[in-house]
Amino acid sequence: MAKCIVTHPVTFFSTSTGHSWRYLLAGARSDIKRDKAIIQYARKPGLAHNQRWKYQDGFISSAASPHLVLDIRGGDHKEAAQVFLNHKDATSPTQQWLIQPFEDAKSKEDLALLRPPPLQKHLTDFPQPEDLCDYHRLVYHDHKPSPSPKQVAGAAAFEAMRIYLATQKEKGEPVVTPQARDTLQTLVREQIAALQDLISAQDRGEVLHTAEQAASGYFAREFEGQ
Known part of the structure; x- marks a missing residue:
């Protein structure tokens, strides 16, 4: 099989x-x-x-x-x-x-x-949707030493989305709600704060913005377009 x-x-x-x-x-x-x-x-x-x-x-x-x-x-x-x-x-x-x-x-x-371009590029190489899962594994599970800003942003976006979907499922509530985007952005910020030791101070704002864009872009394409 x-x-x-x-x-x-x-x-x-x-x-x-x-x-x-x-x-x-x-x-x-x-x-x-x-x-x-x-x-x-x-x-x-x-x-x-x-x-x-x-x-x-x-x-x-x-x-x-x-x-x-x-x-x-x-x-x-x-x-x-x-x-x-x-x-x-x-x-x-x-x-x-x-x-x-x-x-x-x-x-x-x-x-x-079939690979839609990101809404906007902020890092040298914007994290693509198909890469987020791999970045999440590298950062959260393999604890890769010195991951790139792109990897951190992608990992944070994926973890925020994972937490959001799991929470909605546990509560028995729909994924798409009026508060969904705000909740997702809050989760992204929490993840970037948790990963701040992996990000240089000068890159922190850019990584946060890129993670927010990656999460929002994925959410809009996969859920709001249904």
Whole structure:
């Protein structure tokens, strides 16, 4: 059984229609449930249960909900036929897939388009959403000596988002609320204060601002756009 987040060019071939879908990077936004359309966007930094998949016996199933698999709506052979989540059916030919690696110059350009630019660059190299999880691990778990300002900013943004999402889940409250952004910014400031020994005094303000931008940008793209 293969379990993965698709981060490299891949072609999904339907064994029933012969059509293909390239660069399938995510499932439905947020919740995983039947009849949700599959969409394509940049890899989320570690928080995305809807980007994790299992491949077994020709089925591509959601790791979070293994009974839901990729299907072709209506079994349509036309171009732009929609891929969606459906209940697993061993007799359905439209739920059978082959996965084949694919990469060329055009695919690299297409993948680059899936990574939205940051709202504004403050550090020499702005922390990208797909890097935040790695920076969080380096700073909070591996305790990397002398992390870069970018790594500290990205780690703080990720930790603030992690705390916010966990708190909302524990309270049974929605993620998007009128107070969400203010709460998230407060959490970012708390994390930067906790990590201040890793940041030079002259960089502290810039790192804070960059962490706030990284957290806000991620939140806006992944939650407010639903």
